[in-house]
Amino acid sequence: MKNCEYQQIDPRTLVVSPSSAQKHTEKEAERPRRKWEVFPGKNRFFCGGRIMLARQSGVLPLTLGLIVFTCGLFFGFDCSFLVEHLTVFIPMIAAVLFLFVVISLLWTSFTDPGILPRATPDEAADIEKQINTSGSSTYRPPPRTKEILINQQVVKLKYCFTCKMFRPPRTSHCSLCDNCVERFDHHCPWVGNCVGKRNYRFFYSFIISLSFLTSFIFGCVITHITLRSQICKSLVQAIQESPASVVELVVCFFSIWSILGLSGFHTYLVASNLTTNEDIKGSWSSKRGADESGNPYSHSNIITNCCATLCGPMPPSLIDRRGFVPPDEAIPAASASEIELPLFTAKNDAHMVG
Amino acid sequence: MAETHSLQDLQQPAVSSKVFIQRDYGSGTICRFQSKFPSELESRLDKQQFEETIQTLNNLYAEAEKLGGKSYLEGCLACLTAYTIFICMETHYEKVLRKIARYIKDQNEKIYAPRGLLLTDPIERGLRVIEITIFEDRSVGSGR
Numbered sequence: 001m002k003n004c005e006y007q008q009i010d011p012r013t014l015v016v017s018p019s020s021a022q023k024h025t026e027k028e029a030e031r032p033r034r035k036w037e038v039f040p041g042k043n044r045f046f047c048g049g050r051i052m053l054a055r056q057s058g059v060l061p062l063t064l065g066l067i068v069f070t071c072g073l074f075f076g077f078d079c080s081f082l083v084e085h086l087t088v089f090i091p092m093i094a095a096v097l098f099l100f101v102v103i104s105l106l107w108t109s110f111t112d113p114g115i116l117p118r119a120t121p122d123e124a125a126d127i128e129k130q131i132n133t134s135g136s137s138t139y140r141p142p143p144r145t146k147e148i149l150i151n152q153q154v155v156k157l158k159y160c161f162t163c164k165m166f167r168p169p170r171t172s173h174c175s176l177c178d179n180c181v182e183r184f185d186h187h188c189p190w191v192g193n194c195v196g197k198r199n200y201r202f203f204y205s206f207i208i209s210l211s212f213l214t215s216f217i218f219g220c221v222i223t224h225i226t227l228r229s230q231i232c233k234s235l236v237q238a239i240q241e242s243p244a245s246v247v248e249l250v251v252c253f254f255s256i257w258s259i260l261g262l263s264g265f266h267t268y269l270v271a272s273n274l275t276t277n278e279d280i281k282g283s284w285s286s287k288r289g290a291d292e293s294g295n296p297y298s299h300s301n302i303i304t305n306c307c308a309t310l311c312g313p314m315p316p317s318l319i320d321r322r323g324f325v326p327p328d329e330a331i332p333a334a335s336a337s338e339i340e341l342p343l344f345t346a347k348n349d350a351h352m353v354g
Numbered sequence: 355m356a357e358t359h360s361l362q363d364l365q366q367p368a369v370s371s372k373v374f375i376q377r378d379y380g381s382g383t384i385c386r387f388q389s390k391f392p393s394e395l396e397s398r399l400d401k402q403q404f405e406e407t408i409q410t411l412n413n414l415y416a417e418a419e420k421l422g423g424k425s426y427l428e429g430c431l432a433c434l435t436a437y438t439i440f441i442c443m444e445t446h447y448e449k450v451l452r453k454i455a456r457y458i459k460d461q462n463e464k465i466y467a468p469r470g471l472l473l474t475d476p477i478e479r480g481l482r483v484i485e486i487t488i489f490e491d492r493s494v495g496s497g498r
Contacts, residue, residue, distance in 0.1 A: 103436040117480040126374050148379050155379075165482060169379055183383070201429075202437060297382055308421055311429025314445045315419075318480040 036321040041179040049321035051110045054177045058189030070251050071098045077244040078224045097213040104206035112317040113196030114182035124164035153296040186276040201310050211263045218252040221245045273298040273305040367489040375484040385415040398469045418450035
């Protein structure tokens with residue numbers, strides 16, 4: 001029975017210990033916490049976990065600012081002239097495109113890109129056990145990788161040391177956000193978020209609509225300046241009368257090249273059901289000129305690929321931001337601190353009073 | 355040997371071990387679970403019952419992720435409304451997930467709980483695994 005004896009707690013230390021600390025732990029044990037408050041990745045949450053962003057918002061304010069600024073100049077300085085001389089549909093089309101661009105941008109930035117929650121301790125232990133016991137065959141792949149067959153193609157799954165699980169196919173760990181993201185495309189600083197399975201369609205809508213918007217504004221401003229210079233019979237005077245148009249021209253001219261290029265590239269990716277990550281790594285580039293498409297995820301034709309990527313069912317968010325942390329995870333922490341309090345009271349007193 | 359009894363033992367059965375049914379990626383990234391019968395459940399459950407549960411779950415997930423007229427319509431409508439319908443409407447996938455949750459609850463009540471097992475909904479584990487908790491069998495006789 002000697003082994004099971006409990007350590008005697010001096011009742012005097014309980015009286016001396018600060019009651020505020022005990023009340024604090026009781027309060028913490030009582031208040032149920034939502035999962036976003038204890039999320040391990042580098043993300044920021046707003047509106048009670050409904051909106052999420054990467055920790056570094058990158059240049060999202062710049063992107064939003066540029067779009068709003070350029071469109072503001074367009075509506076303020078060019079539209080009045082164009083409505084007078086051409087048609088009222090011009091600002092209407094521009095307004096619709098502008099709204100679509102901003103909404104797509106916000107959806108892309110604030111949506112969960114397809115983050116995989118980290119493995120629970122039990123899961124991680126089970127996987128460790130399987131890794132250690134699987135080394136009995138004559139050939140074994142390097143530790144912490146698993147080879148599987150997808151549509152008769154060998155795919156290597158890597159073990160993620162941060163998330164403690166084997167990454168599903170097409171999943172990659174983003175070091176900036178410290179999360180594994182499904183169907184990881186890339187981390188976009190312009191949008192301030194990763195682009196993955198859940199927000200790829202928003203991202204694609206954003207760049208396509210932005211291409212249309214910049215081209216449309218560019219065309220309208222050129223038309224405006226041309227018409228004005230015909231009226232004033234001088235290009236310089238036309239520019240002097242409407243200096244804002246020059247600013248818009250410069251912004252649009254430099255954006256168009258990059259945005260149109262990006263749209264074209266992503267259209268190719270969508271049509272062949274690839275991600276930027278896979279394309280850069282050359283995962284499915286034809287090996288020895290064998291199959292025309294080594295990509296095991298590609299469907300039979302381009303239309304199906306496009307529909308699957310852009311119009312497929314919207315997968316749910318797996319991280320359940322607004323759910324409550326289960327009580328059995330919260331209790332061990334609370335009970336441990338309650339047990340520790342009387343033992344460490346003497347030391348704590350000095351820190352807390354001082 | 356002195357026996358220690360904690361209050362928890364008297365209130366609920368202790369967890370003996372957990373079995374994890376992993377995902378089957380043979381057909382790509384669609385949600386599918388392996389139907390291999392784990393050896394730890396041999397003493398508790400019929401192989402056929404287990405396979406039926408897994409097969410039904412796989413079929414339900416396939417229904418959620420099906421590419422067809424309905425999902426394309428939903429996708430196109432969403433695109434036209436600048437995806438604002440996702441705020442107001444429940445997606446097809448979410449509807450099927452609720453169906454899956456009901457099915458798992460039903461299976462737990464009818465088949466798994468009477469055998470001292472508990473199925474955890476895969477959505478609570480990020481659709482990575484189906485966690486089956488095996489509780490200590492009290493009827494055999496306690497004491498370790």
